[in-house]
Amino acid sequence: MPELPEVETVVRDLRPLLVGRRFVALRVGRRKLRRPWKRDWAARLVGATVAGVRRRGKWIVLDLDAGPRLVVHLGMTGQFTVAKSDEAMKDHTHLVFELNGDAGELRFRDARRFGSVELFADEAAVRAFLADRLGPEPAEIDPVAFREALQRTGRTLKAVLLDQTVVAGVGNIYADEALFRAGLHPQRRGQTVTAAEADRLREAVAAVIADAIEHRGSTIRDYVGGSGLRGGYQDEFRVYGRTGKPCPACAAVIEVVRVAGRSSHYCPGCQKNSPQRARRAQR
DNA sequence: CTGTAATCCTGCGAGC
DNA sequence: TGCTCGCAGGATTACA
Numbered sequence: 001m002p003e004l005p006e007v008e009t010v011v012r013d014l015r016p017l018l019v020g021r022r023f024v025a026l027r028v029g030r031r032k033l034r035r036p037w038k039r040d041w042a043a044r045l046v047g048a049t050v051a052g053v054r055r056r057g058k059w060i061v062l063d064l065d066a067g068p069r070l071v072v073h074l075g076m077t078g079q080f081t082v083a084k085s086d087e088a089m090k091d092h093t094h095l096v097f098e099l100n101g102d103a104g105e106l107r108f109r110d111a112r113r114f115g116s117v118e119l120f121a122d123e124a125a126v127r128a129f130l131a132d133r134l135g136p137e138p139a140e141i142d143p144v145a146f147r148e149a150l151q152r153t154g155r156t157l158k159a160v161l162l163d164q165t166v167v168a169g170v171g172n173i174y175a176d177e178a179l180f181r182a183g184l185h186p187q188r189r190g191q192t193v194t195a196a197e198a199d200r201l202r203e204a205v206a207a208v209i210a211d212a213i214e215h216r217g218s219t220i221r222d223y224v225g226g227s228g229l230r231g232g233y234q235d236e237f238r239v240y241g242r243t244g245k246p247c248p249a250c251a252a253v254i255e256v257v258r259v260a261g262r263s264s265h266y267c268p269g270c271q272k273n274s275p276q277r278a279r280r281a282q283r
Numbered sequence: 284c285t286g287t288a289a290t291c292c293t294g295c296g297a298g299c
Numbered sequence: 300t301g302c303t304c305g306c307a308g309g310a311t312t313a314c315a
Contacts, residue, residue, distance in 0.1 A: 154285075164310080
């Protein structure tokens, strides 16, 4: 569910609520998440003070003063929030970190349990883990590397944008919105794009992500920020979830197709798929 | 190697 | 109202 803008919002919300706070107790649910909970983690977490809260791609990292790092992924339905201790416990709450002072508690909730929580020994271990999985942040993509990543693959543009090793943090919503802004069809093959189109797509990805962060991400159903607030970017969608509605640019009717296993929304007027012509133009 | 499909889960809306 | 079906913001693995 949450993509980069939602995760960034959670991190920004949690940072002032957690940094400097100590975990004084921890309750761990029985249901298993995506990665198994190791028995010694609770002992290593209780008593630790939060030194930092940050994000890389869709992964959240809590730096603990003694050195270990808690790495959290929200999957599709994960929520990571600070609540008052007397606030009712919602179902599917798997972890509760009690904070010192009057700071309430940090809760991890995830109905579908596609999310994960893992404790790493130190910064080097986290770096190795993330480096294996993630390409650059959208704002930091190297133009040449991005163009080459597109032009050397026969995959669709949609599949490439969803590949976290090409660019970190883009998911189904923002892939569709970026392709619309770049005027590119989701089923277009990477090999067929020109340098100018690759640049347009790279800029569109960065712009859409930045815009969505400003709106605190998108809430369609489950997503809430670190303080429980919903996002607002769902009201800015131009194509995602707008099947059958008019394109804001040309008034053609938005269509949906299945690409790379995901629903892909696009405007047939603004996003033509013309691999033949593009292929010929390249020679 | 490349690319797609199935898998892990629960909840909800659509359609009958 | 109640049931079944398909789909959902993701990552990983298993296969063609």
